[in-house]
Amino acid sequence: MGEDGPVTSAPQHPTAPRLIATDLDGTLLRDDKSVSERTVAALAAAEAAGIEVFFVTGRPARWMDVVSDHVHGHGLAICANGAAVVDLHAGGRIVEVRDLPRPVALDVVHTLREAAPGTSFAVELTTGINYEPAYPPFFLDPGASVAAAEKLLHPDHSSAPVLKLLAHHAELSPDDFLTLARAAAGTKAAITRSSPTALLEISGLGVSKASTLALACAERGISAAEVVAFGDMPNDIEMLSWAGTSYAMGNAHPDVLAAASGRTVANNEDGVALVIERILAERTG
Known part of the structure; x- marks a missing residue:
């Protein structure tokens, strides 16, 4: 057209x-x-x-x-x-x-690790993004810290508010990953996606x-x-x-x-x- x-x-x-x-x-x-x-x-x-x-x-x-x-x-x-x-x-x-409360973010991380083995995470803070070693690298953010999500979400790493958690899976289809994640953790946080890949965006419940x-x-x-x-x-x-x-x-x-x-x-x-x-x-x- x-x-x-x-x-x-x-x-x-x-x-x-x-x-x-x-x-x-x-x-x-x-x-x-x-x-x-x-x-x-x-x-x-x-x-x-x-x-x-x-x-x-x-x-x-x-x-x-x-x-x-x-x-x-x-x-x-x-x-x-x-x-x-x-x-x-x-x-x-x-x-x-x-924000996404840190205890909730940690709960979601643990829930998705169990529900979808192989999931890797990134943490978007008000100060920037950090991610796990297995997570696809953010080339627009070369200064990001790389560590396990549990460490990235610990207050000793940063006290900045968490805007969203990102979850990536290398094998599941985008829609299947979204359906699975919502079934496993949809009562804990808001889960959606905007990427053509199996990359989910997780915000505070109701956000x-x-x-x-x-x-x-x-x-x-x-x-x-x-x-x-x-x-x-x-x-x-x-x-x-x-x-x-x-x-x-x-x-x-x-x-x-x-x-x-x-x-x-x-x-x-x-x-x-x-x-x-x-x-x-x-x-x-």
Whole structure:
């Protein structure tokens, strides 16, 4: 489908949108991690029309440079799947944390080691990421400590809040690993995924993109009905289900397509920009 092709499924907007919440990877960003000129223009036009824009991502604050040049208005972003609210105008300073308690993180580590032997872990702190020797290395974080998760989670190693635990399995399929982990530890923590590999992201119970976005909207007097959300992977499902209007990208996971109220074209075809342009055209039409 071409850039200017129709939105596959376009819900009506019974309430004038006041906030756009968009995922980054696989959604707003193209596969080469760039933001197209069309998308930059659409985001700026939305904020000029009085619609707030929130970037809502699984990325940590330090990986927000991909959109730092395109921040307008308030400049807040929701990172680490809802575990951190970040001020992009202040160089990615974390202004709010919804942490994963260390005893819970340790419990999940032990539970998944037993339920899925071969699982390796990384620990995302407010100060950066650290990981186990068997965990795929983070080339964007060369200064990370490497040790067993039990040591990485010990307060003597670092007292910084834990934003999320990451669990990787080299043999299980991504969806099978997610199903297994939720069955084993889903009552202890929030478990989701956004990677095409068997990499799970584990947050505090009740922490998600949706729950943090809901808190941010409540502070602004914005209702769910006034939010338009975009996403492509399982970690977006709660947000897409909560928002009054939601769009799955043309490249989205099947469960995301089922959860969203509408569908747009793929990230490489500027699917977010296409919808924003149509929302603004409706306001002026």
